[in-house]
Amino acid sequence: MQRFSIKAMKVGYPCINRSMECRGNKTFRLDSYSEDRLIETVQNNLNCLEEMLKFNIEHDIYFFRITSDLIPFASHEVNDHDWQSHFRNEFQKIGNFIKDNHIRISMHPDQFIVLNSKKEDVVKRSIEELRYHADVLDLFGLDSTAKIQLHVGGVYGDKDKSKRRFVKRFQRLDEKIKRRLVIENDDTSYSLKDCLDIHHHSGVPVLFDNLHHRVNSSGEGLEKALEKSNNTWSEKDGIPMVDYSSQEANKKEGKHAETIDKNDFRDFIELSRPHDFDLMLEIKDKEKSALKAVDILSKDERFH
DNA sequence: TCACGTCAAGCAGAT
DNA sequence: ATCTGCTTGACGTGA
Numbered sequence: 001m002q003r004f005s006i007k008a009m010k011v012g013y014p015c016i017n018r019s020m021e022c023r024g025n026k027t028f029r030l031d032s033y034s035e036d037r038l039i040e041t042v043q044n045n046l047n048c049l050e051e052m053l054k055f056n057i058e059h060d061i062y063f064f065r066i067t068s069d070l071i072p073f074a075s076h077e078v079n080d081h082d083w084q085s086h087f088r089n090e091f092q093k094i095g096n097f098i099k100d101n102h103i104r105i106s107m108h109p110d111q112f113i114v115l116n117s118k119k120e121d122v123v124k125r126s127i128e129e130l131r132y133h134a135d136v137l138d139l140f141g142l143d144s145t146a147k148i149q150l151h152v153g154g155v156y157g158d159k160d161k162s163k164r165r166f167v168k169r170f171q172r173l174d175e176k177i178k179r180r181l182v183i184e185n186d187d188t189s190y191s192l193k194d195c196l197d198i199h200h201h202s203g204v205p206v207l208f209d210n211l212h213h214r215v216n217s218s219g220e221g222l223e224k225a226l227e228k229s230n231n232t233w234s235e236k237d238g239i240p241m242v243d244y245s246s247q248e249a250n251k252k253e254g255k256h257a258e259t260i261d262k263n264d265f266r267d268f269i270e271l272s273r274p275h276d277f278d279l280m281l282e283i284k285d286k287e288k289s290a291l292k293a294v295d296i297l298s299k300d301e302r303f304h
Numbered sequence: 305t306c307a308c309g310t311c312a313a314g315c316a317g318a319t
Numbered sequence: 320a321t322c323t324g325c326t327t328g329a330c331g332t333g334a
Binding site: 305306307308309310311314315316317318319 | 323330333
């Protein structure tokens with residue numbers, strides 16, 4: 001499973017391509033919900049997703065995070081449209097493109113999804129939203145190496161108890177969600193060590209985020225952190241995923257860079273060897289930095 | 305065409 | 320108490 005060439009590393013960016021005209025994350029207000037509006041918007045989002053994936057292949061970008069806005073109001077009660085059947089062919093076509101080109105896919109449900117919440121209705125809605133994410137990846141026909149990355153959630157003044165609540169809720173999830181879920185260390189509450197504890201009790205893989213680790217560290221150096229997080233991924237989970245960003249200069253700790261810092265990136269790659277992973281760049285200018293990263297990896301002597 | 309108030313959803317930390 | 324950030328501002332009304 002280990003790949004020995006840096007050239008095999010897949011690099012990606014999240015959700016939006018700012019160089020392109022189309023927007024694959026279009027949505028609308030709940031007040032203006034209609035079935036026609038939904039169908040029109042989903043069609044637009046799928047078309048644009050396909051265009052972005054084609055752009056990526058042309059530029060050697062083989063990792064992509066699909067927006068949670070792909071299907072607006074997907075898990076909301078207002079949406080009773082059978083979009084799964086309606087767009088079956090489009091999903092299949094894009095899914096085949098993803099598989100034919102060996103593109104790695106992730107999704108990242110947003111902040112409202114809190115599996116360890118103390119409120120039953122928040123948990124219920126969170127699970128519905130996770131089901132939607134799993135549905136999308138299933139409709140594309142992707143295997144369990146396509147992941148849904150989630151933060152652990154709230155602390156509520158008692159982290160140990162809240163960790164145990166996460167484990168319990170995770171264990172009760174449907175297999176179709178469980179096989180795709182991974183947890184990411186965050187910048188305020190759950191450090192890498194916290195995530196590794198949760199892995200120990202649940203088996204959920206840990207996705208390492210370097211910038212969050214800098215801001216909310218549990219003490220491991222980069223190499224140790226990568227070794228530990230990588231070990232939580234099994235064969236069926238595929239190559240581990242890692243989120244990378246550098247700190248924006250003169251801004252609050254943890255603020256994502258506007259554009260890639262080439263030296264920081266080179267250092268990160270050099271220090272990260274020999275650990276193998278696919279790398280998501282959480283950098284504001286998205287595809288522009290991804291292009292620079294691909295360029296650095298293909299040209300820099302140190303990485304060959 | 306543009307300004308600007310508001311948007312399904314949670315939580316923590318800053319102000 | 321209220322605002323801001325989070326992976327990403329952008330929808331939509333009124334002038």
